[in-house]
Amino acid sequence: MSTSSLVDNSLVAQYALQLGDDALILSQRLSEWCAHSPELEEDVALANLALDLLGQARTLLTYAGTLEGRGRSEDDLAFLRTEREFRNVLLVEQPNGDFAVTIARQLYFATYQYELYTALRESTDAEFAGLAAKAVKEVAYHRDHAVQWTLRLGDGTEESHRRMQEGLDLLWPYTAELFAADSVALALAETGVAVDPRTLRPAWEASIAAVIEAATLTMPGGSWQPRGGRAGEHTEGFGLLVGEMQALHRQFPGAAW
C-alpha cells in the first residue's frame, strides 16, 4: 500500500497499471518468438525475458487491483479489460518484425526500464520501491542482451547492419512516448511515489547513443512522435494481440484455471 495517506490511491493504481501493462504486453510479444528464434540460445533468452516481464506485470497488476478497491485480480485486469482500457506505451505493442526489430525494441525499452527502475527504487511507495529493487537486476540483463545483439548486428555483416539500422529507425518515433509528461506520473512524482518520465531521457539517450556508435550505426531522428498508449489509444495491431491473449479466458466466463 502507499505509504502516505495523502496520496490518491486511484492515481497510484493508474501508475501501477501503466507500468504493469508495459511489462505484460512486451512479455506477450516476446513469447510469440517461442520456437521461431534464430538459435536455440535465443529461444531460451527470449523466453527468459518474457518470463521476467510477466513476473513484473503480475506484481503490478495485482497491486493496481488492490488499490482500486473493486476486487479485481491480476487476471481480471489482464483478460477482462478492453483494448481501450490498456495503458501501455505504443512501443511495447509494436509487432516483432525480424530479429533486428525485436532487438531494437528491446534496446530502447530495456534501457528505459533500467533507468526507470533505478530511480523507482527510491519511491516513497514501499511496493514500487520493492518491485524496482528486484526488477532492476532483471532488466540490467535485458539491456545487456539487447546491447550485445545491437553490437553484433550493427557491426556484423552488411545485411545485419542494414536490418539493425532499419529496426532502430522504425521504432525510434515510439520512444518519445516513454518520456512524455504524463499527468498521472507527474502528479505522483511530486510526492515521490512515481518518477517524472522526463527526467529519464538524458541518461537513456546517452546510453543509446553510445551503443549505436559502438555498433557503427546512426542515431535515428525525425519529428514524428506518435503517442496515445497511456490514454488507451493504441495501434491497429493491438486489438489482435489483446484478442488472442483473452480469447480462451473469455470463452469460459467465471471459470477458474
Place this chain on the structure above:
Amino acid sequence: MTAEGSAGTEGAAGVAGAAGAEAAAGAARPGAAPRELQARFEELIAADERVEPRDWMPEAYRKTLVRQIAQHAHSEIIGMQPEGNWITRAPSLRRKAILLAKVQDEAGHGLYLYAAAETLGVDRADLLDALHTGRQKYSSIFNYPTLTWADIGAIGWLVDGAAIINQIPLQRCSYGPYARAMVRICKEESFHQRQGFELLHDLAHGTPEQHAMAQDALDRWWWPSLMMFGPPDAESAHSAQSMAWRIKRHSNDDLRQRFVDISAPQAEALGLTIPDPDLRWNEERGHYDFGEIDWSEFQEVLAGNGPCNRQRVAQRVRAHEDGEWVRQAALAYAAKQEAKLAAKPAANLSENPSETKEVVAA
C-alpha cells in the same frame, strides 16, 4: 522432453541394423582398436561404470548414442511447438508463467543434449541439418496437434510422464555425459509432469465444459502416449544391443506396463476415464491389463503421415532459415573482434560484459 522408447525404437531401424553390422565388422577388422581397448570398454560396461568422452569406444556404440541423443534433443526442440502454440492464449497469468518456464526448460534440455552429443564428435549444426532433412527423427508424439488448452495438461501429465519413465533409467546410462544430463532433465521433467496433472485436475474439477475439455484431451493423447515406449519387445530388434551396452535397461513393454500401472489410478484421481474398455486391474499379474495398441497408426505417423509432421519440420526449417543472417552476423562480428584484438588489444571492444558496460555508460 522425451527420450522415446530406446535407441531407434522408432524411425531408424535400418540405421540401427547397419550400426550393429558395423560393430561386428569393426571388431574383426584388421588394424581396428587393439584388443585391450575393447576389453577395457567391456570391463567398464560390465562393472557398470561410466564411459567418458576420452575413453575408447566401439564405433557402433558411439553411433547408437549419437542417434539416440540427437533424437532426444530434436524431440525437446520440436516439442516446444505444440506447447508454444498456447503461450499467448494461456487463460491465467499464473498458467502463462508456468508454461513459459516449461517451454524455456525444453529449449534448455535441447541445449544440454546437443552438447552431450557433441562430446561424441558430432556438430550441432550437422544434427540440426539431419533433423531438417528428415535423416534423423524426433518423438512421434509431437506430430499430434494441441487443439485445446487441456492438451497442455495432457502433454505434461502423460507425455512428460512417459518421458520420465523412459528417462529415469537413462540416468544410469553407460555414457557419462548423457547420464549426467539426464539427472538434471529428470528433475525438471518431474515439475512438468506435476504441473500438467494439476492443470488437468483444475479442469476436471471445474465447469462441465472444462471437464469435457479435459476428457477430450485424455481421449486423444492416451494411445499416442503408450506408443512413446516404442514397438513391442518382439519387434524391437536392436533393443538387445542397447541393453547389452547398458544404454537401455528395461524393455519397451516393461516400461509401457509401468506407465499404465502409474497412470490408471491417477486418471481415477482426476475423475477422468481412460479410453480403453479393456483396461482393468489383474490381481494375478499385479498389473493393469490393457487393450491392443493400433500399431498401424504408429507406423503411419512414423512414416511422416501424422497430423503435424510436415508442419513441425517446416516451422523448424523456416525458423532456421530466417535466422541465418543473424547467425552470420554473430560470426562476422566475432571474426572482426578477433582481428582487432590481434591488431590492437587495448582498443578491443571485447565480449567482456564489463567493458561493454563502460561503452553503455559512456
